[in-house]
Amino acid sequence: MDQRPRLDDVAARVGVSTASVSLVLRGAPGPSAETRRRVLEAAAELGYRADRTASMLARRRRHLLGVMLDIRSAFHAELVEEIQAEADRIGYEVVLSTLTRHRDENRAVETLLDFRCEALLLLGPDAADRRLAALAAQVPVVSIGRRVAVGDVDVVRSADHVGVSQALDHLIGFGHRRIAFVDGGRGVVAAARRRGYRDGMRRAGLADEIRIVPGDHTEEGGIRAGRLLTAAHDRPSAVVASNDRCAVGLMDAFLRAGLDVPGQISVIGYDDSTLARLAHIDLTTVNQDPAAQARHAVLAAVQRLDEGREQRMEVVLNPRLIVRGSTAGA
């Protein structure tokens, strides 16, 4: 519980200057093989580890990426895992700042800024485009999963309308025509998916069948939508949900109403969350490759920081449909 060892302590023990120790510990050229050996030995004996806050201050560079996320989101969890991995690989540290019931996006971002993160990765930010643009004027910002129309914000997202189109094509290929859509609520992402549904149906000549049921991004929302659809006299033969949790709620409602999935009604989700992969859920869904998104996002930040990129960049990945057991012929 005493003071942890400092650079001085290691230096004193070896009998060299702190400069030498610092160089050795960071693998910088200069020190002789013999010095290296002795320093490393002493450092190990003392259990020395550099104080990151001090290093950050002394270096011009901080090598810190700030990530804003919603800790309750399983999708964000997947992204964070990959962001961490990628950051590790290229020698950046990651600071996590989560939204909570008592902590909004502003607070979360401020925390990140106070730590002087060199760049911000925002997972599905909800702030207005202008606010994001203003932020981006201070520090490189990359928005993941959410399009930003104005300002110098980098964007990494998947083409939501394409994903929904693929889902529709799959169902139409099975002969479905009455295909409903369960909405994901307000928010830029949900809007894109909704648009994808509308456009897709029109293109397929099914404009008359367009039917959008309100929903959100919880199982609860799915349940409610499911009840609505079950009760209707003109029940659809297939439903596309704006996200997996909603789809799971839907399936549950159908199951309880005695409707067989996919026998009597097909269901498609969106996100390919771990949920969807569970054997008993076995949901056909759209995968947006979080690993790839994470990689691109980290890359975007690093390009700004280390390679002097100045121009806005937008990476749009193509999602792909994962066909599982919740869809079948009409």
Place this chain on the structure above:
Amino acid sequence: MDQRPRLDDVAARVGVSTASVSLVLRGAPGPSAETRRRVLEAAAELGYRADRTASMLARRRRHLLGVMLDIRSAFHAELVEEIQAEADRIGYEVVLSTLTRHRDENRAVETLLDFRCEALLLLGPDAADRRLAALAAQVPVVSIGRRVAVGDVDVVRSADHVGVSQALDHLIGFGHRRIAFVDGGRGVVAAARRRGYRDGMRRAGLADEIRIVPGDHTEEGGIRAGRLLTAAHDRPSAVVASNDRCAVGLMDAFLRAGLDVPGQISVIGYDDSTLARLAHIDLTTVNQDPAAQARHAVLAAVQRLDEGREQRMEVVLNPRLIVRGSTAGA
């Protein structure tokens, strides 16, 4: 994107020393009302925010709590929310470090240590008692949800065996006798719940009915256990699961096998996760009050840091059964 303003910049603009600015900005006594006003004005105009890393270094104190968690766990998410809130309230900052597939507990803790967190809050750590004890010799450590037998580690947990007992009592009160238990895998917590089940059954004179089915902490595990139980000729009339996700898997398996819950079989979970509260799941379960655990944990850390507590402390909270719709008479 240029340099962010520093203390000097604010000082220069007002025409006072950096010392004065620093004092004003932290609300320390000294500066006159007039100086305060001018400094605050200038700071606002420049959009100045202190560099936390620099402040930390300069202060003797860091006011930083390190939290190790598994970002995929919904229960950890709830704890983190409350920890954040509590830390905010008492003026501590929180650094999150998550386990991932590529990042084990050691790595996660090292990151925290590198940031020189003043205390560590570990959510359900898996490391051996000795390792935790060794850690605690360097820095105050509080283990949340997991008992630690040796060393100077503070512990905040709920009485797992009590929770399971309550579940059993509830079922026994309903006339159930054939009550099975779905295990939560290896790990200290799962072991405590398993023991609670064994003891509870014995106390109720149901030693002969003890039946433990293997499981883990995923829906998958619950499904497998459910299949096992459904297939058996001596099917139990009630099942207690070591955790909610497992319980949900169980219920799903029963539902698919045409078994009515709670009509033909009752199910109880553990954790009272958001999952359990969903209308369609409506699971009777055991609540361990994450908010209270979070508060006690933060408090424990702060007592060590600010109030000089030296002695080990263990807070054991009593969980309480939340009766919902998944249980009924035998």
Place this chain on the structure above:
DNA sequence: GGACGCTCTTAAAGCGCTTTAACTTCGAGT
């Protein structure tokens, strides 16, 4: 034998902030 390079090492100047002891002022007290 002096100039020149080389390799290795280190003194010292920060990084952006906090904090303390010392220093001004200035009005009150005697």
Place this chain on the structure above:
DNA sequence: ACTCGAAGTTAAAGCGCTTTAAGAGCGTCC
């Protein structure tokens, strides 16, 4: 008039590290 104390301000010394320019030591070459 002079001392004191209070109130306000600031110079300067860090916090633990990095980095750079300069220095030390030594073998080489003409």
